[in-house]
Amino acid sequence: MLWIDKYRPKRLDKLILNQEIGDNLSKLVATGDCPHTLFYGPPGAGKKTLIVALLREIYGAGAEKIKVETKPWKIALPSRNIEVELTTLSSNYHVEMNPSDVGYQDRYVVQEIIKEMAKSRPLDMKGQRGFKVLVLNEVDRLSKEAQASLRRTMEKYSAACRLVMSCTNVSRVIEPVRSRCLCVRVAAPSTAEVQRMLAHVAKKESLSLPDSLSLRVAQASERNLRRALLMLETCRVAQYPFTPDQPVQLADWELYIQEIASDIMQEQSPKRLFQVRGKLYELLVNCLPPTLILRKLVLELLKKLDEEVQHTALALAAQYEHRMQEGQKAIYHLEAFVAKFMSEYKQWSIMAFG
Template sequence: MAPLVQSSQPWVEKYRPKQVKDVAQQDEVVRVLTNTLETSNCPHMLFYGPPGTGKTTTALAICRQLFGPELYKDRVLELNASDERGISVVRTKIKNFAAFAVASKPRQGSYPCPPFKVIILDEADSMTEDAQNALRRTMETYSKVTRFFFICNYISRIIEPLASRCAKFRFKPLSEDIMITRVQHICQEEGLALEPEALSTLSSISQGDLRRAITYLQSAARLFGSSITSKDLISVSGEVVNSFFAACRSGNFDLANKEVNNVIAEGYPVSQMFSQLFEIVVGADDVSDEQKARICRKLGEADKRLVDGSDEYLQLLDVASSTIRAICNMQEEFS
């Protein structure tokens, strides 16, 4: 069957819940935040937990329900702290936005329109400690007119003075039942036929990350059309890693760099790529044990740096260059 004509809009955005009550399997978080919306008494907030469990969705939904479409652009600043995580960003962009007072607006329909702004800092655990310390002073100075929503995977990497000023919300990994229900809804809306075994496979390869599951599903629909099998999904999940490894084995750094740029541009999780690359390398029959050891050691080092907040692009590029050296240099030694 010919592939469906797909919209250019990512399904992750198309099917992102618009209201807090629609966020899946975070009952305690939803209950508390629903009360917050009713009173409009909104504290600084810290959302933490595994990727793809609804943290960013919840933060965006709160802002939409507080301000509505007319005030949203003026009242909400969204920043990805992994890209803009230095102290200069805190001193300029964040401080300038936080400093402006906003006029009090009467309630408009179902939107409370409270007299403050919101700054959403996604991947806040990637911010440097100096930037977090500077941010603490900004929070104290402008607390009457600005609220901060921090989103992170690792709460331990948020300094205590920041964390203690926030209401904390832990997001749990999504169960297989919840993921299957959401995926089935998308399949129905998009006219896809997914085999029962494929549903289980999708849940397994996405490891509780609903965002990843939806991305795999859309990629499979683009490549294989409306009827999708387990084999199709496995192919999609490993395609990027296989292309990356093939580019490294070619010995062409420019080709490997192109694959790295593609991974970053498409938003694939680099930490998961390292896990898949490890399995490919260990299972490769034409790679020597010494080559495998060198590559796996670099994967471990790069993964540790990611946990410590390093840039994904640089770490993936470092793995690429090390893999090229491990494979090509040793082949030259024995040729």
Template sequence: MSLWVDKYRPKKLDQLSYHNGLTENLKALASTGDFPHLLVYGPPGSGKKTRIYGTLYELYGPQVEKLKIDVNTFTTTSNRKLEFNVLSSAHHLEITPSDMGNNDRVVIQDLLKDVASVEQVDFSNSAKSKSKHRFKVVIINEADSLSKDAQAALRRTMEKYSANIRLILVSNTTSGIIAPIKSRTLLVRVPAPSETDIADILSGIAKKEGLKFKPDTDNAKQELFRNIALHSEKNLRRTLLCFETLSMQSETINIDKNTLSLVSIDWEVIIANLAKSIVANKSVANIAKSRVVLYELLSHCIPARTILKRLLFDLISLNNYNDNITQELTEYAALFDERLSLGQKSIFHLEGFVARAMLILDK
């Protein structure tokens, strides 16, 4: 049994139901003989990875669905050995170098050099073989979180081995990508789906799953689907998880005002409570209590930058979007966000932001 996020994920570009113009452009790119490096960016849950894998299907056919996970070992300049997971098929690799922190340059230099220095050969003479390309695709997740050294190494790889490798960089924004990389890639923006797009997707899933609603009217269901989309900030992945959670709570989904309150995400509630605590009690003792909460969030694999971003938004909201407070909090959030990317102990920088926020709010 798989989650609806995976069960209903389109495998081909033709199966995508929104942003049709973008879909046609990607199909045209895949059909050309000169496939470029891509920088695919857009908000979380907009369907970036789904479109990338749909494009790979256009390039290579169903072979890209046969995935395996390999563990690669790298040695840093200080002779420290690091293990790194690589998701791959016969035609592509998917990596997240930013997981290695400041050692992401080692992954870029060693792994990509090994892949790119070998010419890809297709031994299949079958008429069914769709692969006509002699290059291998490498998908790099969280490209905007790569260090400047790693991005410089990436630029050299793109120049030297462009005959044997194509890079698809995935990021939420382009602000963290250096200009030389942007100039060597085709930028593809994937906007968040609209409320109507999400409502249509949820309506189709509800019919396939045979879900029951009360009241069972089209207007009530459409309003529920739009509310779920807004509650999930138009993040399609989160929307599907939220809708599946809602469907599992009872055989019939009761559509009323309180429906969405049943599917609040635990870690978001914890951060919201932390923000209220910071506003209410600006003391050293409360910083120590905040540290315990932050450790708990980090130990449950909530990314530090996600915690920082959510905490910032909650603090701004609690202060009624005051212009001066919003500006100061945002400036320091940006500072500590940069420090998170440069340092290794996330708790120090998150705790530093909490202390700074207390000073700003105490003025």
């Protein structure tokens, strides 16, 4: 089992980070009810941990007895029938899913599947709360139509279910949904807090962790606790006992994006664009979010650019990230960004160096 899951606190009163949020949620549940809730914050800040602990606080240990199901859903529309395949994680009291996984068909998932689940109450009550919880991840990636349908579901079935949602960018969630939720901001942990968590896990694993190594891991993780624990576990596999100057291994996909950035800077040609497109497509096939690929690629390019070209790169990134949100095929927008950047950079190079 990965350390992330092995040492994830299962109860609100056992939280190491976000203790204040945990205390407030515990008091709220003690009143006998729980409103629709929206957790928002950067990746690795602890949103998933808070949701797991909240479910345990509401339903007790029964919420931890979960099963994973992947099944097709047949949805009858006025003009046609469609079939979507969705993976859910469920217990007797809650269902967790990621509606944005089905892409542009997400509104049908919200309109039909979530509505169907919201109608039913928990199977095994035993004196527990009289509502089911639907956990929806990455609601900021849902289309506007899906979010509008979600608002209607929240209103109509509030007696039978509560929605607990999580997202990274709350500004992409429409106002009618936000106004119907208790919005909880989960801030990224500080570098010192990441170090404290690394030390806690190292102690549990009976490992001797040098302060200099834990500091470098915390800094390389960019305040992402999930990433920091994965990095520490990778260091443990690579070499133990730890040494203060031990290198911190980055993820393979990050090294691959660094390679793509180097390819772009070395040559700006149709042949090189074709090669870069293949590498980008390989990242997408391995289920990396396209916005993450674009963001990391831009950060790597910025390290190699003069200040006057950095502004152009950032403006292009913002433009194509917006198009990516509105469109369907991410590879088109990633390739268009690279092509446009290559054109702008080559034109600047000719003017600057003749």
